[in-house]
Amino acid sequence: MWSFFIFRFITGAGIGGEYAAINSAIDELIPARVRGRVDLIINGSYWIGAALGSLSTIWILNPQIFPVNRGWRIGFAVGAVLGLVVIFLRRFLPESPRWLILKGRTEEAEKIVKDIEDQVLTHSSSNVIPLDESQKIKVCPHLTSSFKRTLKIMMGKYRKRSILGLSLMTAQAFLYNAIFFTYALVLTQFYKIPAKSTGIYLLPFAVGNFMGPLVLGHFFDTIGRRKMICFTYGISGVLLALTGFLFEQGGLTAISQTISWSVVFFFASAAASSAYLTVSEIFPLETRGIAIALFFSLGTGVGGIVAPWLFGVLIGTGSRLAILCGYIFAGVLMLAAAAVEWVIGIEAAGKSLESLAPPFAEDVI
Helix, strand or coil: CHHHHHHHHHHHHHHHHHHHHHHHHHHHHCCHHHHHHHHHHHHHCHHHHHHHHHHHHHHHCCCCCCCHHHHHHHHHHHHHHHHHHHHHHHHHCCCCHHHHHHCCCHHHHHHHHHHHHHHHHHHCCCCCCCCCHHHCCCCCCCCCCCHHHHHHHHHCCCHHHHHHHHHHHHHHHHHHHHHHCCHHHHHHHHCCCCHHHHHHHHHHHHHHHHHHHHHHHHHHHHCCHHHHHHHHHHHHHHHHHHHHHHHHCCCCCHHHHHHHHHHHHHHHHHHHHHHHHHHHHCCCHHHHHHHHHHHHHHHHHHHHHHHHHHHHHHHHCCCHHHHHHHHHHHHHHHHHHHHHHHHHCCCCCCCCHHHHCCCCCCCCC
8 A cells, every 4th residue: 555655656746747847848839829729738638548548447457357456557557658658759849948048058049949940931831030129038047946936926926826826726626636536436336337337437528628628729829818718617617516416416327427527527628728828828937837836736735635535525425415515616616716817817828928927037138
């Protein structure tokens, strides 16, 4: 048991660090006009893995194929091998020119930008538009931010943005962890689905989660961040409460329950991905990575620890009414986050990162 906990802790640390790395990379390397949809789709691609994982349980958790004490270990081993592949894929991802400039590696940054511009000129009819003099900024190399300094900045100049980021992260983390990590418990306890068969019910759930960012991502760049974040958070909260009510009334089967959750998370997946998008866009270059990591940690700490524990207790009571109350609470959190976005949200669609949050040493030249 303890070795399991320790290694899962290490795995979680790696995954948490990857969220900060990949969201920074997306925002700093993708053109502003499509940054929203690309960020949402890449974050939503998590669910492709979840779908494949759920299908694999048909075999790896079948005691007639693998012994009970080996099947889940095989699944973990496959995940580890896929993780190792990322080490080699990293070679095809250029380093962020912004990060290189902060480290004083200006020549490397210039080369990467020139390579990108050459690819654009080679593969499209577009021309590289010279930068307007008024858009130039000064960045001080080596002026990076410590964790302490980042907290000071967030609680000072960027206090409202910090409240926004924490609200979005906490609400989506609570909603996801409340449903996802107790999914099998509901199926086994209330719908009498055998434990070894719960994985197959995760498949449509995963498909809904991936299709949400894929279908809705475009509108985060065209309609705008603020309206779409409010919509996806709000509709997710309302649909979850409605699903909870139908569950409490006994009006759902295992299949209709799964379909209902899939519809909820069609919108909730886009909402959750937009939370990562938001915190990676609205803080300065020097703090971007730390900001993503900080809000991911805080949001997951609140939603990822409290929600599974709370819903585990509620499911343990055997009371559908108690679980309904939990669903309503999660829905209210999503509606509250939508309200916060509506009041203090930042419209970032199509805007450069530096126009949203200038570097510490910004100075027009």
